[in-house]
Amino acid sequence: MTKPHHNHIPPSDMESVSQKWQRVVGRRSFLHGVGVAGATLAATTLAAQGNKKLPPGDVAILRFLAAAEIIESDLWSQYAELGGANGGNHAYKLALQNLDNDMPQYITDNTDDELSHAAFLNAYLMSKGEQPVSLEMFRTLPSTIATGAQQINRLTNLQQLHVDTSYYTRYRSDLNPDFGAMFPDAVTIKNQPAIPISDADTDPTQAQPVPPTTTQQTRMQAIANSAAFHFAFIEQGGSSLYPTMALKVTDLEVLRIVLSIGGVEIDHFSLWHDKLGNAISQPLAGVVDPETGTKFLDLNNPANQPFGNDLAQTNLILPEPCQFINPNLPLCSVIRPISTEHSGAMAAVNALTADNLFNFNLQPGFFDKLMELAGAADAARRQSGHD
Secondary structure, three states: OOOOOOOOOOHHHHHHHHHHHHHHHHHOHHHOOOOOHHHHOHHHHHHOOOOOOOOHHHHHHHHHHHHHHHHHHHHHHHHHHHHOOOOOOHHHHHHHHOOOOOHHHHHHHHHHHHHHHHHHHHHHHHHOOOOOOOOHHHOOEOOOOOOOOOOOOEOOOOOOEEEOOHHHHHOOOOOOHHHOOOOOOOOOEEEEOOOOOOOOOOOOOOOOOOOOOOHHHHHHHHHHHHHHHHHHHHHHHHHHHHHHHHOOOOOHHHHHHHHHHHHHHHHHHHHHHHHHHHHHOOOOOOEEOOOOOOEEOOOOOHHHOOOOHHHOOOOOOOOOOEOOOOOOOOOEOOOOOOOHHHHOHHHHHHHHHHOOOOOOOOOOOHHHHHHHHHHHHHHOOOOOOOO
C-alpha cells in the first residue's frame, strides 16, 4: 500500500460537485434554507470558530466516505442524465416507468442526495483543517454515446456491469453473513449495461409496452431492469458501510454525521429493493436480454425458485429477522453485514471493483488510491477520553 500523501487538490473535482450541488439546491425546495454556502463557505466559517482537530481515525473515515460519495455521485448522475426526471432518453425513462411510474423522480432525488453527501463531507473536512478528497485525476472513462448523456469523462462505467444480486436472498434469509453465511444471486447479471449504450442498440424514441414486443424494446427493458437491481446493490452497500464505520468513530459530531447520512443510504436501499421486484413479477417478468441473455424470470413462480419461496417472493422486502451478535440469541431484524471484514471500507472497494464499475487500465493509480483511503478507514479505532 502506498504511503498517504497530501498534495494540493485540483479544484476541478470540487468545482464539479459544487456546480451540481447548486442545481440540487435549485431543485429541492427544502434545501433552499441551507444554500450553496453549506458546500462552499462552511469551511472558512466553521474554521473561524476554533473547532478542535478531529482524531486521525475519524478523518480517515470521513475521507473514505467522501470518496465513496463522489463515486456514487458519478454513477447516479449518469442514471439521472438518461432516466431521471429531466432525463434525455425517452425510451429508457419509459422502461424505468414500467417498474414504477415515479422511477425518474426517485432517480433524480437519489442523485441529489449523493451530491449533497459528497459536498458536505468535503466541506466538513475542510472546516476542520483537513484535506478534502479529489478523484478528478481518475475521471477518464468515456460516456455512453446514447441520446441524453453528456459527453464528459466519468469515474464509473455502467455499460458492462457484473451486479451481485445476493442481497435479495440475504435479506430474506434468517442467516447472517457476519457469521459466515453465503447467499445465491436472485438474478445472474453479467456483462450487462444498466444504461443505453447507443441509439443503434436501443432507439430512444421507441415505445416501451408491457410486455415488450420487439427486440429493441426487450433490450431496453432488460437494461432498465438491470439498472433497478444495480440501484439496490449500490445502496445496500452504503447501508452496511456507514454503520460499520460508525462503530469506529470517536468524536460525537462525526458519529452524528455518519449515522445521519447512513440512515439515508438505508432509506435508498429500501426504496430500490421494493421497485426491483416489479422486474421479476407479473406482468413484466419474463424479459430476456437479446444481447447478453440476462433473464428476469417470475420469481413468484415456484418453477423459478431453486432456493425456495421464502428467498424468492418479491414482496418480502423488509429485512427478515436473522442471527445477530450471538447465534444463541433470538433472531432479530437488522441491517447486515456490519463488520469490517464483510462491510468495511476495503470490502466496499472490492465489491465495487467486482461490479466492474471501474476500468483500472484506463484509470492508473485509482485502485491504489481507493485502497489507501480504505485501509486507513478500516484501521480506525474508537478512542476513549475524547470530548
